[in-house]
Amino acid sequence: xxxxxIVMKNMLKIHYSRAGNNNSQIILLxxxxxxxxxxxxxxxxxxxxxxxxxxxxxxxxxxxxxxIGLLFLLLTALLFIISFVLVISSFYFAEDINSFIxxxxxxxxxxxxKATVPxxxxxxxxxxxxxxxxxxxxxNSNASIVYxxxxxxxxxxxxxxxxxxxxxFVMFIMRFxxxxxxxxxxxxxxxxxxxxxxxxxxxxxxxxxxxDEMMENFAQFIQEKDGLLQMITAAxxxxxxxxxxxxxxxxxxxxxxxxxxxxxIGFIFLFIIVGQKLYLGGVLGINVGNKKNISSERLHxxxxxxxxWLSYLQKELRIIFRTPxxxxxxxxxxxxxxxxxxxxxxxxSNFNSLSGTLDQxxxxxxxxxxxxxxLFILSANATGISSISxxxxxxxxNLFLPLDLKQxxxxxxxxxxxxxxxxxxxxAIGLIVVLDISWLLFSLWLALSFVAxxxxxxxxxxxxxxxxxxxxxxxxxxxxxxLIGFLALLFEFVPLGIIVVIIWNTPFVQGGIVTFxxxxxxxxxxxxxxxxxxxxxxxxxxxxxxx
Amino acid sequence: xxxxxxxxxxxxGKKRAIDSLNLTIPDGKIVGFLGPNxxxxxTTIKMxxxxxxxxxxxxxxxxxxxxxxxxxxxxxFGYVPDQPDMFLRLRGIEYLNFIGDIFDxxxxxxxxxxxxxxxxxxxxxxxxxxxxxxxxxxRQKIIVTGVLLHDPxxxxxxxxxxxxxxxxxxMLKEMMREHANKGNTVFFSSHxxxxxxxxxxxxxxxxxxxxxxxxxxxxxxxxYQSDQSLEHxxxxxxxxx
Numbered sequence: 008x009x010x011x012x013i014v015m016k017n018m019l020k021i022h023y024s025r026a027g028n029n030n031s032q033i034i035l036l037x038x039x040x041x042x043x044x045x046x047x048x049x050x051x052x053x054x055x056x057x058x059x060x061x062x063x064x065x066x067x068x069x070x071x072x073x074x075i076g077l078l079f080l081l082l083t084a085l086l087f088i089i090s091f092v093l094v095i096s097s098f099y100f101a102e103d104i105n106s107f108i109x110x111x112x113x114x115x116x117x118x119x120x121k122a123t124v125p126x127x128x129x130x131x132x133x134x135x136x137x138x139x140x141x142x143x144x145x146x147n148s149n150a151s152i153v154y155x156x157x158x159x160x161x162x163x164x165x166x167x168x169x170x171x172x173x174x175x176f177v178m179f180i181m182r183f184x185x186x187x188x189x190x191x192x193x194x195x196x197x198x199x200x201x202x203x204x205x206x207x208x209x210x211x212x213x214x215x216x217x218x219d220e221m222m223e224n225f226a227q228f229i230q231e232k233d234g235l236l237q238m239i240t241a242a243x244x245x246x247x248x249x250x251x252x253x254x255x256x257x258x259x260x261x262x263x264x265x266x267x268x269x270x271x272i273g274f275i276f277l278f279i280i281v282g283q284k285l286y287l288g289g290v291l292g293i294n295v296g297n298k299k300n301i302s303s304e305r306l307h308x309x310x311x312x313x314x315x316w317l318s319y320l321q322k323e324l325r326i327i328f329r330t331p332x333x334x335x336x337x338x339x340x341x342x343x344x345x346x347x348x349x350x351x352x353x354x355x356s357n358f359n360s361l362s363g364t365l366d367q368x369x370x371x372x373x374x375x376x377x378x379x380x381x382l383f384i385l386s387a388n389a390t391g392i393s394s395i396s397x398x399x400x401x402x403x404x405n406l407f408l409p410l411d412l413k414q415x416x417x418x419x420x421x422x423x424x425x426x427x428x429x430x431x432x433x434x435a436i437g438l439i440v441v442l443d444i445s446w447l448l449f450s451l452w453l454a455l456s457f458v459a460x461x462x463x464x465x466x467x468x469x470x471x472x473x474x475x476x477x478x479x480x481x482x483x484x485x486x487x488x489x490l491i492g493f494l495a496l497l498f499e500f501v502p503l504g505i506i507v508v509i510i511w512n513t514p515f516v517q518g519g520i521v522t523f524x525x526x527x528x529x530x531x532x533x534x535x536x537x538x539x540x541x542x543x544x545x546x547x548x549x550x551x552x553x554x
Numbered sequence: 555x556x557x558x559x560x561x562x563x564x565x566x567g568k569k570r571a572i573d574s575l576n577l578t579i580p581d582g583k584i585v586g587f588l589g590p591n592x593x594x595x596x597t598t599i600k601m602x603x604x605x606x607x608x609x610x611x612x613x614x615x616x617x618x619x620x621x622x623x624x625x626x627x628x629x630x631f632g633y634v635p636d637q638p639d640m641f642l643r644l645r646g647i648e649y650l651n652f653i654g655d656i657f658d659x660x661x662x663x664x665x666x667x668x669x670x671x672x673x674x675x676x677x678x679x680x681x682x683x684x685x686x687x688x689x690x691x692x693r694q695k696i697i698v699t700g701v702l703l704h705d706p707x708x709x710x711x712x713x714x715x716x717x718x719x720x721x722x723x724x725m726l727k728e729m730m731r732e733h734a735n736k737g738n739t740v741f742f743s744s745h746x747x748x749x750x751x752x753x754x755x756x757x758x759x760x761x762x763x764x765x766x767x768x769x770x771x772x773x774x775x776x777x778y779q780s781d782q783s784l785e786h787x788x789x790x791x792x793x794x795x
Contacts, residue, residue, distance in 0.1 A: 303669075306681055309647050310654070310664050318655035322644065329643040329684070401640040407603040408656055409628035551607045 010112055014120030021480075022124045039490050042497070051139055058143040065235070071148065072254040076236040078140045079246035083169045085136070086129050088204070090166075090173035093125035095198075096483055098174070098286070099181055108287070118282040122170070129166035137162055141253075157264050158253055164271035168245055171274040175281050182285040198335040202343055206350060245270055315410070316418050323422035326397065327390065332482035333397060337390040337426055344384045345433040349441060365442060370519035372511065377438070377452045378526055379507045382459050384430055386499040389486060390423035391467020395475040395553070396485045402477050403554060412545050416468060423464030431456050451523045458530045463499045465534060469541050470494050475553050503533070555581050556602065556708060556739060561611035563597055563763075571597045573763040575611070579741050579756075584734045586750035587743040589760040590792050595743045596636065598760065599712050602741075603633045615708055629657065631708040632701030636716070636743075638693035642686040646677065646696050649685060650703060657704035664703065671699045675722050690717040698726060709733060711742035715749060727753055751784045761792045 058074060065071045098104075098121050107117050141158045144150070236254075240247035245267065252263035313321070327333045365373045394416075395402065405415050431453075438444050438452065470491055479485055486492070506529060510516050516525060544550075556579040563572040572594045579585045589595045600606040602613050604620050604627070613620045618627035641649045647668075654664040672678040675695040677688075685693060694717050701709065709730065715723045730740045730753065744750055750757060751771065759767045767774060771784060778787050 306647050306668075307665055310651050310661055310668070312661050313655050315655055318652055322641075322648075322652055325648065326643045400637070403600070403605045403635070404640050406605045407628065407633045407635075408653075409625050410656060411625060548607060551605065554605060 011116045011119050014107070014112060014116050015123045018120040018123050019127075039493060054139040055143050058140055059147055062144065062147040066148075068235075070235040071144075072250050073235040073239060074140070074144055075250040075253050076240050076246055078137065078144075079165075079249045080240060080243060082133060082136055082165065083243060083246060084208075086132065086166055086169035087173050089129060089132060090125060090170045091177065092198070093128060094170075094174045094177045096481075097121050097125050098177065113283065114287045115279045115283045118279070118286050122174070122278075126166060126170060129170060133162060133165050137165065153260070154253060157260065161249060161252065161264070161267065164268055165249075167271040168274050171278040174278060175285075178282060178285040195331045195334060195339075198331070199339060202339065206347065210350065316414055316421070319410070319415060319418035320421050320425070323419060324425065327422065327426065330397075330482060332486070333393070336486050337388065337393065338429065341384075341388040341390075341426065341430050342433060344387060345430055345437060349433075349437045365444060370448075371517060371522040373444075373448060374451060374455075374519050374522045374526070375507050375511050377444075377448070378455050378459070379504060381431070381434060381452070381456050382463070382503055383500050384434065385427055385456075385460050385463040386496050387492075388423065388427055388430065388463065388467075389492065390426045391420070391464040392471050392491045392495045393485050394419040394423065394468040395471045396477060396479070397482075399477055399479055399482075399485075402475075406551060406554075412550055413542070416472075416541060416545065420461065420464045420468050423467060424460050427460040427464065431460060448519070451519065455523065455526055455530070458527060458534065462530055462534045462537070463495070465537050465541070466499045467491075467495050469537050469544075470498065472541070472544060472549070472553070477553065503529070555579065555616060556741060557612075557614045558598070558602070559612050559614075561598070561601060561608055561613060563594075563601060563606065563609050569762075571763050572601070575760070575763070575765055577758055577765060577768060579739055579758075581739055582734055582737045583755040584730055584740040584742070584753055586754035586757045587741060587760070588745075588747070588750060588757055588788060589743075593760045593792070594763040595760060596712060597763075599633075599710060599743060602710060603631070604628060630706055631710055632704065632706035634694070634697050634701055634709075634711045634714050636712040638690070638697045638717075640685075640697070643684060645684055646672075646681040646688070649696060650681075650700055653700040653703055659704055667703050667705075668699070671702055674725055675699060691719055691722065694718055695722060702729070708739045709741065711740070713744060714742055715744065715746060747783075747785045747788060757784070759788065759791055766791050 061074050062071050065073060098118070104117075104121075107120070141155075141162075145154055145158070236250055237247060240250065248263050248267045248270065252260055252267050254260075255263065327337050365376070368376065398405070405412070434456070435449070435453065438449060444452075474491065476485055476489060507526075510522060510525065516522060556577075558575055558577040561572055561575045562570065564570050575594075575598065587595055587598070597606065601608050602615070602620065604624050608621060615627045616630050618630065620627045641652070644652065650668050651664070653659075654661075659667075668681075669678070672681060675698070677692055677695050677699070680688060680692060685696060688696065694714070698714065711730075714726060718726065727749070730742070734740050734755070754771070756768065756770050757774065758765060767777065769777070774784075774787055775782075778790070
């Protein structure tokens, strides 16, 4: 057991090592904390209202337990999805795995060590969702001290079941399917699989939301106490057991509580037993890349002369498309937003045409809406904000090669702009096929999008240049536990979003063309300003100081 | 020729990394750069190549100041870093083509040079693979090939022989000798004292950021009145106690 503990401790240390971090990140974190503080109250208020509202509605029918049931269900679903992603990256693709395999420790000990970091994330997620609902429900139902005590103890066990289910699922796939034993391909396929699952889940939920049938079931189940709880937790009994532990009275509650804890502990043992058998079989022999022989003629064909900016841009795009983490974060996730939007729009309209939806707004408002939505989607793209950090320890190559640093930065911004084209194309399809907007509006939107895409990519690159993360061992670190995504939204979307609201409410700006020209002008000014700031940093040779 | 004049370097919160370093490396010589771990070798090389800013002093390469005329200076040297783990997601051939574009090498010369160099280093068959699949030695070879591709006047090599198989190490040493014989400069750091003894015309020994000795091996033996090997003198010189 002591070895397991040592492994767990070291895995945590490796993950949260502050090597290469500086104090400015702590300052940034504090600033973000101050910004987020009001949102905390907003969030708690929202949960309080939801729980109180539901409680008032359900309590007269003896169905208030469904609130806790829903909490357990939704939390489990969320934890399962998060676990899936975390388990793949932590168990199979983290670079440190090779250092642990040769050590004289059991597979289950490595596994428990590997589970530490994902579980920590799960606890943070659980904490943020579980406790507010637990306490607001408790205060609404005037719960006893026992309720709170059991609730707090249950918190410790809550992430186990979804985590173990996801882990066993992943270990099983990796052991027996082990997608061609190719690390890169498995990573991309795994990531896309999760995104598809989320979209599919959304579609299924929306398709099943047949109001007539639901009302019929509802009427039937509502007649017995906790009937609704039994209805919604039918597919996942632990949610029922957990809810009963918190909502029934007396000894029965304690029984359910003990049952819940026993099941959770059972799952941990299941994890150890299955892991011991499956884990190493799946993790050994995973390799990266393919080896293939290319004939001399084909090699020679690859030798072509390009201008440096294009050669550099090609290099950037190749690295993004060939590195699974970068591909998932920069390309696939940026498609996710537009695809999700189109699916929701189409399903909500029952696949009827949504053409003319925008007609209820004035021409000026239509442009503002399309611009703001596009800017938001482009601001969420991670290519710009990882421009410098993606290089990791190779950043110095830009410094000893005879490259004009200004050109390096321009090529990096161009890489973000090029990847944004895919999002813009998807939005364009949505605008033409689903919303059926006019060609004039489409052209104005397209021109604005191209400029906005350059602006977001430039701002992202500037922000990343200001606080790069170059000392990473796993590509995930470029995106995880960094504030940069939040800062990008703050600096790219918020100021222009506020300007959009101002223009919307300014009566003397009238007409689509005037609005378009005004927005274009603003975008040019903003872009020029950030270019000036970037140039200042380049002249100041900050690129040498970030090493 | 490389001229390092009164160069100093400090890192925040640490003792002075380089202290008023003066060193002139002439053309036509192979110069070995020696020092214990943490002596300041890599820091010096990083300043020479423009990776780190110079706090005080100046470094010129064939007359081009690395800080004032960085592009001109960088075009005339080729640098092999101690860690060859770069551009891992590119195929070997893509990396070499990228270097060809940066140094503006005509396509026919690229083809010819790549063909010759990769055959010499025995990595021709791996050019279509991602550099990530290469062993440490192969990565070293592809970087060396990239450097030799543009035929720079000055070679700056940080531990260039680490990880190379005997044949490739021999070939590289021959190339270094040939390059110096043509009147060019070869400057390399190494922990392998036998290699330095066997290959170098002159050695520079640095310790705690200060230059302890610069000259030929014979001069060193005379200065320290020793008939012993380079290893013995080196250990004596860098012994703090």
